[in-house]
Amino acid sequence: MLKQLLLLGSAILLIVTITGCNWSDIIYAEDEFIGTVVSEDGTALPGITVEINHIDDDYNIVETPEVMTTDSNGQFVIEHITKMTITPKLDGYIFSPQSIVRKDNTIFEADSAAVTFTAHAIDTPCGKGVFEEENVHIHDSEDLARLIGYTEISGDLVIEDYSKPYDTIISLDALSCLKKIGGSLEIIGNQRLEDITGLSSLESVGGDMLIGDVCYAGCFGNEKLSNIKFSSLVSVGGSLRIWNNIELTSLGGTFDALESVDLLNIMWCHSLTELGSFNNLTSVSSINVNDNDSLCNDVAQTWADQVTSHCNNTDSILVTIDNIECAD
Secondary structure (H helix, E strand, C coil): CHHHHHCCCCEEEEEECCCCCCHHHHHHCCCEEEEEEECCCCCECCCCEEEEEEECCCCCECCCCEEEECCCCCEEEEECCCCEEEEEECCCEEEECCCEEECCCCHHHCCCCCEEEEEEECCCCCCCCEECCCEEEECCHHHHHCCCCCCEECCEEEECCCCCCCECCCCCHHHCCCCEECCCEEECCCCCCCECHHHCCCCEECCCEEEECCCCCCCCCCCCCCECCCCCCCEECCCEEEECCCCCCECCCCCCCCCECCEEEEECCCCCCECCCCCCCCECCEEEEECCCCCEHHHHHHHHHHHHHCCCCHHHCEEEEECECCCC
């Protein structure tokens, strides 16, 4: 199948056409979802893998995932429509949208009679250089695909998908070439993003860096994020804030290359028990580790003492630790 797809070019257009003139037609007509996968020229593509997950209101999978492939006519049929996600999969490609969601009485919370999946090859040379936009906002996988092959973004990069719940971001693999962000980086409010290993080549962020979100009028963190990996990150020009990632349990191995950051702030990560080494950190102005409901204060304090001990400005670093007291 991969060989067949490569003949169509490095970027392949896959169209899932849902029969009917509007979403309600699809929901109530025989209670089934019919999709057709075709190439850009309209040729049906058999053998495309499609994964279906039945979910609850919090996107938790409640049954064993179903896996099907498109038939000889490029079609797949899902019977007995429930709350679910539908995700096409093909090694070496990302799709836009990456995954679509049905959570209530309307299919996928979208407003079109057809959903188009565009497959973008990510196994490409990192030769596009600088992406010249002052502020890059990624709200869906189509936005994300624009950055494939770029090594640098000149301005800010904001990745958040809560404005488009039917087109959710589940992977940042499109950013595997990215090494430098001139401005700030924010990864916020991504409901189904489980890991950000796609940013493992990132070496520097010129401004602030926020992974999660604030909890003032409501919490919109990365609710499923369990794996953070910035193994190449050396410097953050401003603050590094890791906030409200409720599934994150460990930062072990995450920031081993980091040498300098202004403020290091870890809050509201209520499953976090391990903070990682930060062994190469030599410059930080303050460290705040607060309101993490599974993190023991003595563990956090010991970690902070180790981190500050190899910094050049040890005596001037402000440290605040306020989590939970654990029994001996």
